[in-house]
Amino acid sequence: MTVSVANLIRRGASRRLVSAAQNTRSYSTPTAKPITIVEVGPRDGLQNEKGVIPASVKADLINRLARAGMWHIEAGSFVSPKWVPQMAGTAEVISMIDPQPNTQYSVLVPNSKGLADLVAISPSPISEIAIFTAATDAFALANTNTTVAASLERLAPVAAAARAQGLRVRGYVSVVITCPYSGKVDPARVRHVTQELINMGCYEVSLGDTVGTGTPATISTMLEEVGKSVPPEKLAGHYHDTFGMGVANIFASLKHGIRTFDASVGGLGGCPYSPGATGNVATEDVLYALRGSSYEVAHADLDEVAKVGWWISDVLARQNTSRVGKALWARKEREEEERRRKGEQGEVKVKL
Numbered sequence: 001m002t003v004s005v006a007n008l009i010r011r012g013a014s015r016r017l018v019s020a021a022q023n024t025r026s027y028s029t030p031t032a033k034p035i036t037i038v039e040v041g042p043r044d045g046l047q048n049e050k051g052v053i054p055a056s057v058k059a060d061l062i063n064r065l066a067r068a069g070m071w072h073i074e075a076g077s078f079v080s081p082k083w084v085p086q087m088a089g090t091a092e093v094i095s096m097i098d099p100q101p102n103t104q105y106s107v108l109v110p111n112s113k114g115l116a117d118l119v120a121i122s123p124s125p126i127s128e129i130a131i132f133t134a135a136t137d138a139f140a141l142a143n144t145n146t147t148v149a150a151s152l153e154r155l156a157p158v159a160a161a162a163r164a165q166g167l168r169v170r171g172y173v174s175v176v177i178t179c180p181y182s183g184k185v186d187p188a189r190v191r192h193v194t195q196e197l198i199n200m201g202c203y204e205v206s207l208g209d210t211v212g213t214g215t216p217a218t219i220s221t222m223l224e225e226v227g228k229s230v231p232p233e234k235l236a237g238h239y240h241d242t243f244g245m246g247v248a249n250i251f252a253s254l255k256h257g258i259r260t261f262d263a264s265v266g267g268l269g270g271c272p273y274s275p276g277a278t279g280n281v282a283t284e285d286v287l288y289a290l291r292g293s294s295y296e297v298a299h300a301d302l303d304e305v306a307k308v309g310w311w312i313s314d315v316l317a318r319q320n321t322s323r324v325g326k327a328l329w330a331r332k333e334r335e336e337e338e339r340r341r342k343g344e345q346g347e348v349k350v351k352l
Contacts, residue, residue: 031294032293032294032295032296032298033259033294033295033296034259034295034296034297034298035259035260035261035290035295035296035297036071036072036236036259036260036261036297037070037072037260037261037262037263037283037286037287037297037300038072038073038074038106038206038236038260038261038262038263039065039070039072039073039074039263039264039265039283040074040238040262040263040264040269040280041061041065041263041264041265041266041268041269041280041283041312042058042061042062042065042073042074042075042076042093043074043075043076043077043087043107043108044074044262044264044268044269044279044280045264045265045266045268045269045279045280046058046061046086046087046268046269047077047084047086047087047269048086048269048279049086049268049316049318052085052086053086053316055089055092055093055096056096057312057315058076058089058093059093059096059097061265061308061312062075062093062097062105063097063098063100064307064308064311065265065305065308066098066099066100066103067100067304068300068301068304068305068307068308069297069299069300069301069304069305070103070265070283070300070305071102071103071104071299071300072103072104072106073103073104073105073106074105074106074107074108074130074262075090075093075094075097075105075106075107075126076090076093076094076107076108077090077107077108077109077110077114078090078107078108078109078110078113078114078115078117078118079108079110079114087108090107091117091118091120091121094107094121094124094125094126095121097125099125102299104127104128105125105126105127105128106126106127106128106129106130106168106170107126107128107129107130108129108130108131108132108172109129109130109131109158109162110131110132110144111154111155111158112157112158112161114158115129115158115161115162115165119165126167127167127168128167128168128169128170129158129162129167129168129169129170130169130170130171130172130206131155131158131159131169131170131171131172131197131202132171132172132173132174133148133151133152133155133171133172133173133174133193133197134148134151134173134174134175134179134193135148135173135174135175135176135179135185135189135190135193136148136175136179136181136182136185136189137182138179138181138182139174139175139179139180139181139182139210142181143174148193152193152196152197152200155197155200156200159200159201159202160200160201163201168203169200169201169202169203170202170203170204170205170206171194171197171198171202171204171205171206172205172206172208172238173190173193173194173197173205173206173207173208174208174210175208175209175210175211176190176207176208176209176210176214176222177209177211177213177214177218177219177222178209178211178213178214179211180210180211187221187222187224187225187226188225190207190222190225190226191225191226191228191229191230194207194226194229194230194235195229195230198230198234202234203234204234204235204236204260205230205234205235205236206235206236206237206238206260206262207222207223207226207235207236207237207238208238208239208240209237209238209239209240209249210238210240211240211242212239212240212241212242212243212245212246212278213242213243214239214245214249215243215245215248215249216245216248216249216251216252217252219237219239219249219252219253220252220255220256223235223253223256223258224256227256227257231257232256232257232258232259233257233259235258235260236258236260236261236262237249237250237253237258237260237261237262238261238262238280239261239262239280239281240269240278240279240280240281241267241278241279241280241281241282241321242278246280246281246282246285246286247281247285247286247289249281250281250286250289251289254295259295261281261286262280263280263281263282263283263285263286264279264280264281264282264283265282265283265284265305265308265309265312265322266282266283266284266308266309266310266312266313266320266321266322266325267279267280267281267282267285267309267320267321267322268280268312268313268316268318278321279321282309282321282322282323282324282325283300283305283309283322284302284305284306284309284322284324284325284328285322285323285324285325287300287302287305287324288302288324302324303328306322306324306325306328306329309322309325310325310329
């Protein structure tokens with residue numbers, strides 16, 4: 001991989017990044033309610049990147065995130081490399097994971113073959129699989145070449161077999177607000193598909209605003225409808241940040257009892273079947289937004305997560321889209337510049 005001088009400079013800055021405000025874990029209130037963040041950067045974040053990402057880089061990303069206190073990490077996907085080239089080599093990535101205490105690792109599994117490929121890896125730190133479908137036939141056909149009904153029929157035996165292997169099963173529903181092919185999505189449709197995934201054994205279903213058009217109002221309307229059949233403790237929010245509404249949508253979801261959210265370090269991601277969609281809401285932005293609130297992710301270290309965001313952005317030669325990550329870096333750069341100037345002034349005085 002060719003690295004430019006500018007990238008090397010940025011890498012040096014990312015390694016020097018430290019907290020602009022000390023002890024990031026002290027900002028919760030004594031009665032803060034626990035929030036779970038599922039870090040999807042290594043899978044949902046990387047799947048839309050251009051070029052080939054070595055397995056060693058993917059594994060390094062996962063290991064850095066775990067050491068930064070991310071306790072739920074989606075490590076990869078067993079989809080066909082023909083359709084999602086960046087997910088090739090997931091088995092190799094899994095073999096390179098350095099399992100951390102308390103960290104749960106999961107992978108996306110589209111079908112029985114994918115599950116068989118996972119089960120063949122032994123030993124493995126993977127304790128959970130994710131299965132996925134959509135709220136519209138148009139998106140399901142583009143993404144998996146089948147209708148929603150057919151995808152649910154195909155996934156049922158996968159879920160059953162995974163549970164028989166002792167694996168937990170999580171579900172995804174894509175395009176819960178807007179479909180890039182058929183437009184506005186009926187919340188009743190989202191409720192039906194979510195209930196089907198719960199019925200087949202998913203302990204939780206993550207509701208994906210794949211296009212990122214959701215607002216607190218539309219997210220609330222959707223959650224109210226889904227909540228008629230599925231309790232909030234079995235739901236999660238997966239909000240892309242295309243229009244900058246990711247954090248706002250999370251806070252709207254908290255009012256509906258949702259306590260689990262997917263996020264992507266550095267704002268990595270996009271969707272190959274949703275043109276124009278950006279990555280998930282940045283993990284750093286979510287962690288910062290929860291500071292001082294009645295909610296917390298107690299084990300996650302914002303400073304360390306921000307370092308990971310800058311590191312992977314530099315490796316990929318891409319822009320870090322985390323607003324918080326950029327603000328922390330800019331503040332640190334100002335502090336270093338101020339120290340440099342003071343040092344130069346001191347040298348002049350000594351010479352005089």
